[in-house]
Amino acid sequence: MAIIVQTKELAQTIVASVVAGVGVTLVFSIAIWGAARFVDLNRSQRPVAAGAAAALGAVALAVTLATGVVGIVVMTSK
Amino acid sequence: MSSDLVLVIVVGTALAFDFTNGFHDTANVVATTISTRAARPQVAIGIASLLNFLGAFISISVAATVANDVVNADVITPTIVFAGLIGAIAWNLITWWLGLPSSSSHALIGGVVGSAVAAAGIDAVLAEGLVGKVLIPAVVAPVVAFLVAGLSIGIVYRIVGRQRPGPVTRGFRYGQVISGGLLALAHGTNDAQKTMGVITLALIANGTLGPNSDPPLWVIVSAATAIALGTYSGGWRIIRTTGTRIIKMDSAQGFSAQGAGAAVILASTHFGFPLSTTHVINGGVMGAGAGKRVSAVRWGVAGNIMVAWLLTLPAAAAIGAAAYGLSTVVGSGALGPVLVSLLFISVLVVAFTRREQGASVPAG
Numbered sequence: 001m002a003i004i005v006q007t008k009e010l011a012q013t014i015v016a017s018v019v020a021g022v023g024v025t026l027v028f029s030i031a032i033w034g035a036a037r038f039v040d041l042n043r044s045q046r047p048v049a050a051g052a053a054a055a056l057g058a059v060a061l062a063v064t065l066a067t068g069v070v071g072i073v074v075m076t077s078k
Numbered sequence: 079m080s081s082d083l084v085l086v087i088v089v090g091t092a093l094a095f096d097f098t099n100g101f102h103d104t105a106n107v108v109a110t111t112i113s114t115r116a117a118r119p120q121v122a123i124g125i126a127s128l129l130n131f132l133g134a135f136i137s138i139s140v141a142a143t144v145a146n147d148v149v150n151a152d153v154i155t156p157t158i159v160f161a162g163l164i165g166a167i168a169w170n171l172i173t174w175w176l177g178l179p180s181s182s183s184h185a186l187i188g189g190v191v192g193s194a195v196a197a198a199g200i201d202a203v204l205a206e207g208l209v210g211k212v213l214i215p216a217v218v219a220p221v222v223a224f225l226v227a228g229l230s231i232g233i234v235y236r237i238v239g240r241q242r243p244g245p246v247t248r249g250f251r252y253g254q255v256i257s258g259g260l261l262a263l264a265h266g267t268n269d270a271q272k273t274m275g276v277i278t279l280a281l282i283a284n285g286t287l288g289p290n291s292d293p294p295l296w297v298i299v300s301a302a303t304a305i306a307l308g309t310y311s312g313g314w315r316i317i318r319t320t321g322t323r324i325i326k327m328d329s330a331q332g333f334s335a336q337g338a339g340a341a342v343i344l345a346s347t348h349f350g351f352p353l354s355t356t357h358v359i360n361g362g363v364m365g366a367g368a369g370k371r372v373s374a375v376r377w378g379v380a381g382n383i384m385v386a387w388l389l390t391l392p393a394a395a396a397i398g399a400a401a402y403g404l405s406t407v408v409g410s411g412a413l414g415p416v417l418v419s420l421l422f423i424s425v426l427v428v429a430f431t432r433r434e435q436g437a438s439v440p441a442g
Contacts, residue, residue, distance in 0.1 A: 006210040009349040013215070014222050016348070021226035021341035022233065024257075025334050029237040032249035036241040064253075068260060071344065072136070 020071050024064055031060035081284055083412040084156040087419055088280040091163040093304040096273035098170055099182040100130060100308025103269065106359040107262045107309070110332035116254035125255075126262040127310040133266025134302030139350035140268055141293050144275025147207030147350075148187055151282050151289060153198040158190070159280040160415045161197075161405050164422060165189025165398025169390060171426070175433075180386045181354030185394040186272055187212055190279075192395025193402040215351040216387070219342050220361030227338035227365030234330045235370070250329035257336035264343035265355050266305060272352050273301040331366040338362040357387060 034057020041050035107130075108122040117125070145151070149158075166182070166189035173180035187208075194202040238246045274293040277300075281287040287294070293301075327335070339355075339362040346353050364380055404421075405414035 006214075006349075009351075010215065010218060013342075013345045013349055013351065014218070016345040017222050017338075017342040018226055018229075020345065021223075021338040022230050024341070025230035025337050026233050026237075028253050028333070029234045029330075032246055032253070033238050033241060035249055036238065036245040039245055040242070065256075068256065071341070072260075072263070074348075 162190030
């Protein structure tokens with residue numbers, strides 16, 4: 001039965017899907033949070049905190065894009 | 079000469095199937111992007127077509143599965159593949175006609191399995207490949223997409239829930255351009271390969287390619303072109319209906335649903351699982367809806383999808399078997415497939431003519 005079901009490949013597919021799907025959404029949400037906080041903090045004249053939020057957002061955005069590219073390369077290469 | 083003619087008919091039929099696959103699935107790929115206004119319909123559909131085309135080039139694992147792991151290539155003939163394709167296209171058109179959601183992928187595999195069994199008995203089916211690489215992943219993948227999208231939207235609301243909605247909505251709309259693009263790429267990768275696999279199977283059956291061969295470049299290019307053209311053509315048709323048929327969702331839900339769908343399809347493609355992209359994407363959309371509010375999901379639609387899923391494989395298999403029987407009534411040459419093609423086209427013309435005449439009658 002284990003041979004027919006291909007348990008290992010199926011488990012790897014599930015793990016990869018969860019990690020990639022949830023991971024990218026998590027990191028992109030942090031990017032959005034950073035951008036939204038930057039706007040609010042900038043309006044409240046808090047440049048240091050605004051800069052930190054912007055930096056966090058920018059890093060998260062870069063990680064999102066990089067994850068997408070790496071994901072495509074890894075998942076489609078064999 | 080006779081078998082070459084059958085092969086030409088098979089390739090033409092397979093590419094027609096690929097076109098209808100793209101046509102049929104455009105809504106799945108661009109619906110969330112359009113409904114959240116992340117992109118204008120024309121832009122979303124143009125990008126989806128281009129990325130479907132490109133997606134077809136980045137892997138051949140699924141094509142290898144369809145060509146080598148579902149039915150025994152040693153007993154397959156081009157006529158069997160032809161009959162399988164007729165079964166798939168016929169079931170796609172029947173479900174489209176009745177307004178039932180269905181999977182082109184399951185129809186294709188069901189059609190080929192049905193015609194193979196009709197021709198060579200149950201031994202023609204490779205049970206390990208059919209169960210392990212098609213049936214089990216077909217059940218698991220939409221569930222995973224549902225869970226990933228549900229989990230993702232929960233995380234999104236936890237992180238950005240207290241921020242002002244304006245910047246958050248705009249941000250996720252931009253994100254949807256990327257996640258929608260990934261989904262279109264994933265769709266092209268998995269779905270175009272099924273047609274490549276079927277054409278490759280026919281080429282192997284005809285002796286044009288050796289056993290366990292990969293698809294030649296011309297097969298990849300033609301399958302990519304057919305699905306991209308189908309996606310583009312189907313897109314214009316859905317523009318008019320997009321606003322009424324799609325579940326209303328916010329841009330964060332759209333991003334989560336598309337991200338989940340793309341992740342599941344790309345991961346499955348890596349292992350050569352030929353999925354129903356329709357079911358995966360719908361699983362992601364329902365997960366993103368349920369993650370916000372369980373009652374937001376149209377569970378009746380989910381039930382219809384489940385019924386269609388259960389029916390598609392056996393129904394397409396039955397039509398594929400019948401098409402094989404018809405194709406071989408007049409012998410094993412090219413005459414049978416030619417006659418079945420003409421009969422099929424005639425039925426289509428009559429059906430569409432009647433439908434158009436019905437549609438042109440004022441509703442009163």
